[in-house]
Amino acid sequence: MTLALVDCDSFYASCERIFRPDLKNKPIVVLSNNDGCVIARSKEAKVLGVGMGAPWFKVKENYIKNGGYVFSSNFPLYGDMSSRVMNILKIVSPGVEIYSIDEAFLNLDTLDKNFNLYKFGCYVKGVIKQWTGVPVRVGIAPTKTLTKIAIYQVKKMEIATKVLQLNTQEEITKALSLTPVHEVWGVGRRLNQHLQNMGIMTALDLAKTDPYYMRQKFSIVLERTIRELCGERCCDIENDRTSKQQIIVSRSFGQRVDDLETLQPFISNFVVRASEKLRHEKQKCSQVSVFVRTSPFNDKKPQHQGFNSFQFYCPTNDTRDILNGAKIALKPIFKSNYSYAKAGILLSSFSNEDMQQAVLFQDPDMPKNNSYLMKYIDAMNDYQTQIYFASQNTSHYSPVRQNMVSPRYTTSWNELPLVN
């Protein structure tokens, strides 16, 4: 009974480096939207003391002075590199669960008992590096939570092969004793504080607690974590990805927005994007919510945040319906005299697009949603946006500030890497 976790090493920074081989062994950081804060760091950048999530304007000077390189985020590139990695995993592994853009669990239960899993891990690492250039780590263990522990140990102990198998109880116990409790998957800031107060400092301390007691005191989630640390599988591999429960599109603004006439078209852009995702998921939604907020970091200006939802009479994935709902929801929460720093929309209450909810006062043969129209618009916009809705801002997706974006090396004909 064995699982593996394949984890890309400093993923975004590695993607940038693949197309800039001159940056080998150089510090690289990747920034969030608007070049706000640091969301990825190469090993060398960590050495320079750049923290995860650090506001860029605070670390910039020192980092650049020390010879660091910096990129604005380039998600088309990272998304494409990710799917290349995942496609390789689907070839080499009997079962794959894509967990995030840079992580996947492999189900190795079906492999023969005498199969050399450690060698397999090394092979996976090698083939991904050779075919994509992405460096990965592999953790092998009986449960998901333990594969996470294995990955943490690869990082912390700087294991040269980047592959660690936790097989015997001795190996597991040793790894647990060397892992601080806040590094355990599922233990966040709040829980860590409580556990520390109880004298639970390491993953091994946590594994030794009574799961029933901890369930009463905290939650069933923690009970599962404890059992997983003890080798009892509580989280299964999900082979076929379950459909989404909600879709969010939101942005922080590079420039503050303080009037509805400016904000509304950006909200429309978010709605259009979210509706495309919804149709891509083959779902309809019954609710759209809109939120706005001022900057929580600016204590000199008045603060405001608003959230409001609109319910649809029957489920829809027609952009025009959702634009209308979002517009109605935004009105009461928008207040003038505030400088808004972030806004977004959220679609929820999904149902399958094939199911048609009959409506009493509507002719069932005349659906309001014109799904053909949306299909054609999606098809036309697939390659490059050609059709906009009247309420959109067609010149800017959102007020954004990005100064250091790398080319879309793999997803745009005009930006392919050149070989001299």
Added chain:
DNA sequence: TCTGGGGTCCTAGGACCC
């Protein structure tokens, strides 16, 4: 001056039912 975006799961509590 400048602080990301997109998700999941669980729980408590209210509304409602018989």
Added chain:
DNA sequence: TCTGGGGTCCTAGGACCC
């Protein structure tokens, strides 16, 4: 003075993840 018991469903909010 004294005011049941047991259940379901839904939602908002918290905690956590990458």
